[in-house]
Amino acid sequence: VLEERVADHSDGFDRIFKAFETTGGKITDLAGIGHRVVHGGDRLTAPTLVDDATIKAIAEQAPLAPLHNPPNLLGIRIAMASFPDTPQVAVFDTAFHQTMPPRAWRYALPRDLADELRIRRYGFHGTSHAYVARKAAEHLGRPAAELNLITLHLGNGASVAAVAGGRCIDTSMGLTPLEGLVMGTRSGDLDPAVVFYLHREAGLSVDDIDDLLNKRSGMLGLAGANDMREVERRAAAGDAAAAEALEVYCYRIRKYVGAYTTALGRLDALVFTAGIGENSDGVRAGVCQGLEHLGVRLNPNRNRARSSRPRTVSADDSPVAVLVVPTNEELEIAQQTLAVI
Numbered sequence: 001v002l003e004e005r006v007a008d009h010s011d012g013f014d015r016i017f018k019a020f021e022t023t024g025g026k027i028t029d030l031a032g033i034g035h036r037v038v039h040g041g042d043r044l045t046a047p048t049l050v051d052d053a054t055i056k057a058i059a060e061q062a063p064l065a066p067l068h069n070p071p072n073l074l075g076i077r078i079a080m081a082s083f084p085d086t087p088q089v090a091v092f093d094t095a096f097h098q099t100m101p102p103r104a105w106r107y108a109l110p111r112d113l114a115d116e117l118r119i120r121r122y123g124f125h126g127t128s129h130a131y132v133a134r135k136a137a138e139h140l141g142r143p144a145a146e147l148n149l150i151t152l153h154l155g156n157g158a159s160v161a162a163v164a165g166g167r168c169i170d171t172s173m174g175l176t177p178l179e180g181l182v183m184g185t186r187s188g189d190l191d192p193a194v195v196f197y198l199h200r201e202a203g204l205s206v207d208d209i210d211d212l213l214n215k216r217s218g219m220l221g222l223a224g225a226n227d228m229r230e231v232e233r234r235a236a237a238g239d240a241a242a243a244e245a246l247e248v249y250c251y252r253i254r255k256y257v258g259a260y261t262t263a264l265g266r267l268d269a270l271v272f273t274a275g276i277g278e279n280s281d282g283v284r285a286g287v288c289q290g291l292e293h294l295g296v297r298l299n300p301n302r303n304r305a306r307s308s309r310p311r312t313v314s315a316d317d318s319p320v321a322v323l324v325v326p327t328n329e330e331l332e333i334a335q336q337t338l339a340v341i
Contacts, residue, residue: 009071013078017122031089036127037066037315041118047095047336050088058090064118064175064305068258089337096130097123099167100181101177104263107174121179123171125153125274126324129161131332132273132325139310140269148264150257152287152329154277156226160253162260170263175257178213181256182249184226187217189252219245228283249314250286252338257287260293261291269321270296278326279306284313288322295319 002019006012035050039319043060048054057074062069072090080088097105104119107114114120130149136151137144144166151161157187158181161171172180180189190213198204220226222245223234261267270291276283281304288298297318302311309325313323 005074009074010078012084013075016304017082024127030083030086030197031090032341033083034089034091034171034333035072035076035079035096036093036333037076037090037171038093038193039070039122040090040094040123041060042098044090044092045095045098045338046275047091049340050080050090054090056247060108064122066335079244087341089340091127091333093126094122095170097168100170104170105134115267119175121174123159123161123168124173124177125157125159125161126168126325127329127332127336128273129159129163129171130155131329132327133161133163133166134269135310135325136269136271136323137314139325141201142208145167147268147305148266149269150260150264150276151271151273152253152257152268153274154181154280154283155274156271157186158183158188158253158274158276160256160260162263164264181254182222182245183218184216184228185215219249222248228280232280232282246283246286250283250289253287254290257291257296259292267294267320269323271323271325278324284322284324296322298322 002015006015023050029186038059039061041064042052042056044061055076059068059072076088076090078223093136107119108119109119125219132151132153133149134144136149137147140147141288147165149163151163153159153161157177159173159177160172160181162169174180176185178188182189195209198209198212199206218226219231221226225231225234225242225243231242232244235246249267253264257270270288272278272284285298285300288296294329295318298313298314299315305311308326310323310325312321313324
């Protein structure tokens with residue numbers, strides 16, 4: 001671990017490669033390099049070997065993810081310059097969700113306008129949802145093709161996916177990662193007219209509103225902190241705003257679980273993952289409380305126990321299994337990269 005200032009991406013990559021050579025083996029032994037790319041749009045729907053056409057296509061998605069795709073491309077270009085003979089693979093956050101049917105991804109906007117500007121629901125955290133869905137099936141000892149799952153990726157960013165037979169049929173994030181659940185600093189679902197109201201009444205510009213909804217809302221806006229551990233600590237100490245923020249957070253998730261159970265028709269397992277999903281027994285309990293009519297019953301002792309391995313936290317008589325499955329997006333990217341090359 002180096003605690004030093006890094007000048008830029010090139011400098012950062014140089015240090016990573018040197019560290020790899022001193023601790024991980026010869027850099028020339030690399031079979032490939034996998035890159036996480038946030039937005040593949042509706043054109044890049046699977047892990048893709050990087051060439052000039054791929055780079056052009058990733059750049060074309062930049063308007064859909066202006067904060068993410070340009071630095072993703074920068075990393076790819078630096079790695080390609082450093083290792084021109086090593087295969088490079090782009091793995092897209094949006095790819096797993098491309099199996100959604102039009103009823104799930106289409107917005108009720110004028111069709112010609114939406115199609116021209118590619119305005120639709122794409123979904124994100126795809127590598128995580130894909131990984132934990134597969135690991136959940138392995139933990140249950142059942143084929144993924146037989147299972148209906150709801151996967152909850154709860155970190156500073158948060159999303160839900162409805163997974164039927166290993167394929168995503170709906171997810172909470174949309175054109176951007178702003179839609180859906182309450183997150184660390186993002187508002188999640190919001191009446192679109194709030195944007196117009198903020199512009200008219202508060203005099204906020206488009207950029208101001210973008211910053212407000214993405215960086216100053218969510219748990220930070222509600223409770224004054226975006227670290228769930230701090231929010232829970234404040235709530236336990238009697239902070240009413242923090243307690244209410246937790247209620248809002250869990251309630252929004254419960255609404256999506258109810259909706260996606262209906263979309264799936266049958267729910268076999270509810271799967272928690274990512275920093276909050278894996279580590280906060282309080283959030284898991286808050287989400288599951290009130291879902292008993294859907295067959296969700298927690299075992300309090302199992303829920304409080306900690307482990308770094310996939311585990312069941314539901315009661316023995318729970319019709320729906322409740323699982324905690326640690327995610328590993330880096331491993332998923334590595335496996336998809338190897339599969340491509």
